[in-house]
Amino acid sequence: MHLSRFPRVFLAHLPTPLERMDRLSEALGIDLWIKRDDCTGMSTGGNKTRKLEFLFGEALDQGADMVMTQGATQSNHARQTAAFAARLGLKCHVLLEDRTSYNNANYNNNGNVLLDHLHGATTEKFPGGHDMPAEMERAAQKKRDDGHTVYVIPGGGSNPTGALGYVNCALELVCQANNANLKIDRVVHATGSSGTQAGLVTGLCAMNTGIPVLGIGTRAPQPKQEQMVYDLACKTAEKLGCPGVVQREDVMANTDYVGEGYGLPTESGIEAIRMFAELEGILLDPVYSAKGAAGLIDLARKGTFKDERVVFLHTGGSVGLFGYDFAFDHADRWVNL
Ligand SMILES: *Cc1c(COP(=O)(O)O)cnc(C)c1O
Secondary structure (H helix, E strand, O other): OOHHHOOOOOOOOOOOOEEEOHHHHHHHOOEEEEEOHHHOOOOOOOOHHHHHHHHHHHHHHOOOOEEEEEEEOOOHHHHHHHHHHHHHOOEEEEEEEEOOOOOOHHHHHOOHHHHHHHOOOEEEEEEOOOOHHHHHHHHHHHHHHOOOOEEEOOHHHOOHHHHHHHHHHHHHHHHHHHHOOOOOOEEEEEEOOOHHHHHHHHHHHHOOOOOOEEEEEOOOOHHHHHHHHHHHHHHHHHHHOOOOOOOHHHOEEEOOOOOOOOOOOOHHHHHHHHHHHHHHOOOOOOOOHHHHHHHHHHHHHOOOOOOOEEEEEOOOOHHHHHHOHHHOOOHHHOOOO
């Protein structure tokens, strides 16, 4: 758990606040706290910032002058990677996969895409279902042939290096809870490429906290999601020097809130966005945090978290709202008094 052994750039705004949500707690009948990883900094923040501290640490260590990564059109990971590259003076190229087939102008040019470009990154588009890791290797080789030293970051920054960022988050969260004499019964968050959950679970297990983590799926079906998280958690534990610390049953994902598919807004997600925005002034995003919150809300209403103090890890993503404005009907907010 001695993270200083690993190369890292210190750009995140840490520790992120741990805040009680009074109005949501009352509405949901649980003791709800939010770990504000939407406030990590770097082009509005989000969960990728913690991972990128370690990934860019490694990139600089290897003498990279360029980074490459991939994601969906409205990838938060792409935007935060572009911001890190700008800050550290590296070139950045991003391969974007069209997973939704939206023709919408805001989806394709606003939100995260606008920020990718403002940070100086170049982007390249591919159809949904394309072999993106293979495409990225091809693109990286091309740039290497041009004389660049390219550091390739996997989608979502989810490898053992990136997951160290969430081992660090586990340390930070437990420290905050201990200092505030706050017993945490459960952590809930949106899970996708799996690095966030893998890092958290590894950190919480290595510290023997007994705090369960529930990932709410945003893409893959449950067996695949849990296997991805478990595999990465095992590799992360090995990297940390504590192999075997994570058991298969420590990895829990509920994938009932994905809806039609990745990046496609759901009714329960839209309701979650409205609830968090109206009751607490907190912004979620339709692709990840809203689906995570939809799971939190539904399970709370069903009594799954009865008498529990639940920490919702807010993974960020609100910039995506500006690429998804079409998903919200808000004409009734214009009034004449
Ligand atoms: C990437 C992302 C997630 C999922 O995190 P993973 O580490 O990929 O599982 C959740 N929420 C937001 C806003 C994200 O951008």
